[in-house]
Amino acid sequence: MLTLLSSGPLSLIQDLGRQGHQHIGVSPGGPMDEHAFLWxxxxxxxxxNAPQIEITMGQFRACFTKPTTFALTGADMGARLNDKPLTSWQSYHAKANDVLxxxxxxxxxxxxxxxxxxxxxxxxLNSATTVVRDQLGGLDRHGAALQNGDEIDYPTCDARSLHxxxxxxxxxxxxxxxxxMIGSYQYEWFAPEQRARFFQSDYTVTTNCDRMGYRLSGDTITCRQQNLISEGIALGAIQxxxxxxPIVLMRxxxxxxxxPKMGCVTTKDLSKLAQCQPGTRVRFVETTLEQxxxxxxxxxxxxxxxxAKHRAAEWLTQAL
Known part of the structure; x- marks a missing residue:
């Protein structure tokens, strides 16, 4: 078990998301920074797709109750294991009763x-991901964020090579x-001068940013038409x-x-935006769907x- 001594402002169980259910109003969720999650x-x-803990803003403390190999990626939050400094984007061994x-x-x-x-x-719905607003997933199955005292099971693991x-x-x-970003949706509804203003402007991430969307502040963009029948929302859509x-819609x-929507942020750069703190300056550049x-x-x-390579090596080891 991993026993949470302090869960911090927001710690959530995430996998790659609850795919294939948006037609019934279920948000996919998933890791805000997919790049860090996959690594x-x-x-x-x-x-x-293995479930992880997404830790927002830090102030997190947990005790490993059995040995494992673990990894930390994403923002460097001054991690320590038994008061020994750790470096992000690496794996480490933990013994029973080690405190992270x-x-x-x-x-x-x-x-x-x-x-x-x-x-x-x-x-x-085939996913462990936590979506608080949908009250789905996570440790309690009802979308609750992790709490102090929660115990999360994981398999015992002998020491592995570190990477x-x-x-x-x-x-x-x-x-x-x-x-x-990819120009799409109602891109052509915006006059050329409005599109030029959008790409030439520096926007600021406001304090009104969360897992649902990032509100930006900057030059005002107007659209020729505001009346729009509601339609499906893609990840990274820029409303x-x-x-x-602008509002960039997140996981x-x-x-x-x-x-009206100017287009969509690429999946790769959505991970960058997810790590932006309020006050960060953002500029958009247009790319193609093909790129x-x-x-x-x-x-x-x-x-x-x-x-696939890892599984093949594991199978060969077992066979020998």
Whole structure:
């Protein structure tokens, strides 16, 4: 068991999301920073979808009750194991009664804790992911955030080889972020000068940002038409409501909406946005659907190839 001594402001069980149910109003959820999530599972030899803990803003403390190999990725929150400093984007061994402490993050917002074999979590609609607003998933199956005193089971794991993420794959969280987006939805409804203003403007992440959406503040954007029949909402959709201030819809977004939308943030750069603290400056640049699709395919092939290779090596070891 992992016993939570302090769960912090918001710690949630997440896997890659509750896919295929938006038509009945169920938000997919999933990790806000998919890049960090996938690397955490890779560091401990898990399948990409193995449940983890997404830790927001830190102030997290937990005790391992049995040995395991674990990894931390995402924001560096000054982690310590038994008061020994740890470095993010690496895996470590934990013995029974070892205590993990995460403080706060200077840059970035979310950290990910993975254990070998994944946390043992009941599933709802084929997913363990926690969506608080839908009251679905997580440790209690009803969408509650983790609480002090919660105990989360995981398989006992003998010491494994330790790994670290190559430096070129470790993001550097800063106060100035460039975000790729695909022009789509009602893109053509915005006059050329409005589109130009959107791409030339610096926006600021406001304090009104959460797992549902990030509200930005900056130059006002107007749309030729505001009356729109509600339609399905894709991950990363950029809504432009009547006040002209963009809202980027995140993992726990509503499934339908009626505001005009400039387009969608790419999945890759949505992870960057998810680590932005209030006050971060954001600028959008346009990319093509083909470029974004190629990036997505390369990411999926990279992690799928690793899992397939790992399973083959495990099978060979058992056979011998």
């Amino acid at each position: 955490a599972n890779r560091l401990v030899g898990n399948q990409p 402490v995460l403080r706060g993050a200077r840059f970035g917002t979310r950290a990910y804790l993975a254990v070998a074999g994944g946390f043992t979590i009941p599933t709802i 670290q993420v190559p430096p070129e794959f470790i993001p550097h969280y800063s106060q100035d972020v460039v975000i790729d 432009i409501p009547a006040d002209g201030q 726990d977004r509503q499934t339908i909406g009626g505001y 974004a699709t190629q990036q997505r395919r390369l990411q999926q092939q990279f992690f799928h190839h690793y899992v």
